[in-house]
Amino acid sequence: MPGIVIVGAQWGDEGKGKLVDLLAERSDVVVRFQGGNNAGHTIVHGDTKYAFHLVPSGILYPGTTCIIGNGVVVDPEVLLGELAQLATQGVDSSGLRISPNAHVIMPYHKLLDVAGETRLGKNQIGTTKRGIGPCYADKALRLGIRIQDLLDASILKKKIAAAMEPKARSLRPWERDEILDLQTMTEAYLAFGHKLEPHIADTAALVWDALDAGGHVLFEGAQAALLDIDHGTYPFVTSSNPVSGSAAVGSGAGPKDLDEIWGVVKAYCTRVGAGPFPTELDGPLADGLREKGGERGTTTGRDRRIGWLDLVALKYAARLCTLDQLCITKLDVLSGQKTIKVATRYRTADGAELERFPFHQTVLHHATPEYDELPGWDEDITDVRRMEDLPQAAQDYLAYVEEKSGVPIGMVGVGPAQDQVIWTDAGRASEAAKSVDLS
Numbered sequence: 001m002p003g004i005v006i007v008g009a010q011w012g013d014e015g016k017g018k019l020v021d022l023l024a025e026r027s028d029v030v031v032r033f034q035g036g037n038n039a040g041h042t043i044v045h046g047d048t049k050y051a052f053h054l055v056p057s058g059i060l061y062p063g064t065t066c067i068i069g070n071g072v073v074v075d076p077e078v079l080l081g082e083l084a085q086l087a088t089q090g091v092d093s094s095g096l097r098i099s100p101n102a103h104v105i106m107p108y109h110k111l112l113d114v115a116g117e118t119r120l121g122k123n124q125i126g127t128t129k130r131g132i133g134p135c136y137a138d139k140a141l142r143l144g145i146r147i148q149d150l151l152d153a154s155i156l157k158k159k160i161a162a163a164m165e166p167k168a169r170s171l172r173p174w175e176r177d178e179i180l181d182l183q184t185m186t187e188a189y190l191a192f193g194h195k196l197e198p199h200i201a202d203t204a205a206l207v208w209d210a211l212d213a214g215g216h217v218l219f220e221g222a223q224a225a226l227l228d229i230d231h232g233t234y235p236f237v238t239s240s241n242p243v244s245g246s247a248a249v250g251s252g253a254g255p256k257d258l259d260e261i262w263g264v265v266k267a268y269c270t271r272v273g274a275g276p277f278p279t280e281l282d283g284p285l286a287d288g289l290r291e292k293g294g295e296r297g298t299t300t301g302r303d304r305r306i307g308w309l310d311l312v313a314l315k316y317a318a319r320l321c322t323l324d325q326l327c328i329t330k331l332d333v334l335s336g337q338k339t340i341k342v343a344t345r346y347r348t349a350d351g352a353e354l355e356r357f358p359f360h361q362t363v364l365h366h367a368t369p370e371y372d373e374l375p376g377w378d379e380d381i382t383d384v385r386r387m388e389d390l391p392q393a394a395q396d397y398l399a400y401v402e403e404k405s406g407v408p409i410g411m412v413g414v415g416p417a418q419d420q421v422i423w424t425d426a427g428r429a430s431e432a433a434k435s436v437d438l439s
């Protein structure tokens with residue numbers, strides 16, 4: 001005890017990075033278990049901003065072992081760039097460990113991601129074009145290049161050739177592109193492997209040893225439950241499993257090692273990329289929340305779609321991930337709304353009422369949400385640090401979300417800085433049980 005998992009409980013960009021950062025400070029190990037550099041978050045410490053895509057942000061705390069687990073897909077060039085950037089900011093990344101079993105994003109994966117989206121035309125998924133899907137596809141096809149292969153000159157070239165062979169037709173437009181030349185690619189990726197070698201280790205064993213010694217291990221999810229390839233709004237999803245169960249698979253821990261699971265939830269909803277989004281708003285209300293919440297992607301710079309909180313989707317995510325605690329982020333962004341809407345059920349095209357998230361894509365596409373309306377508040381809450389100091393309407397909103405979702409709220413975010421948080425009684429009690437002093 002304890003293994004603590006943090007996952008997104010909506011469509012991503014809930015602000016997981018901040019909770020991860022708060023909990024990482026007292027973790028022995030922080031492990032990323034899925035996704036790749038399609039994720040991104042910024043951590044603000046004092047006046048310094050740190051941008052993370054692959055490296056767990058726990059790297060900012062000396063003594064914390066940070067792991068890129070076997071479930072992650074790694075673009076070595078991006079990773080090395082991130083490490084170089086952290087070095088210029090004075091961050092010692094020598095504690096980073098990478099699983100030899102993590103799969104490598106190759107140049108052809110990125111080209112195929114772009115080509116796939118172009119082919120889909122108006123039906124495109126809106127991927128981050130980082131090669132994530134094609135890399136996971138090769139993993140499933142057993143044509144993947146793994147981190148350990150970057151250390152093996154004799155085998156790497158053969159594996160790349162085997163992986164490229166069935167893609168020849170799709171890659172034809174880039175036939176003469178130097179980037180896809182077998183020899184050039186092999187040399188470049190061996191060089192990446194050489195640079196990453198000091199970080200490559202048996203990461204599953206590191207996780208086991210920390211857990212078995214009673215250490216704190218934090219499992220850091222990327223993306224979110226509704227983007228899960230099995231349980232999300234397929235095909236408008238990412239290519240991995242961001243649900244909490246994947247923390248075990250993607251790190252080597254066992255399911256019983258996951259002691260506590262936090263779901264991070266924005267006080268409203270956002271989504272980037274295409275796909276169903278029942279509570280989506282448009283017009284000045286959406287523009288206002290987007291502006292106030294800075295809802296532009298850290299990774300791709302795209303404007304995020306905006307909507308009201310969706311309890312049908314949240315309850316689904318809470319059950320999928322067996323959430324123990326919610327962390328509600330960006331509550332301050334709702335200040336100034338006269339009323340706040342929350343979707344409690346969907347109405348289907350044929351008039352049926354649904355309280356459960358529909359499994360059928362067509363039903364979801366045509367579902368219209370039905371809302372409860374709660375009073376808003378005007379006060380600036382960014383300096384509030386205790387629940388009882390929040391305006392009554394904000395307290396009522398949180399109590400409502402807690403009651404309807406059935407999951408206690410442990411923490412509330414009221415601004416971008418690390419100290420702009422409110423620990424609730426439930427959050428404090430849970431931390432105290434783990435001998436953590438929050439005072």
Ligand code: IMP
Nearest residue numbers: 012013038039126127128237238272273
């Ligand atoms: P991919 O993960 O790049 O293949 O993109 C698939 C879908 O997941 C697209 O709708 C992306 O916008 C979305 N997505 C991927 N990563 C993130 C993330 O970190 N936050 C929010 N959405 C994401």
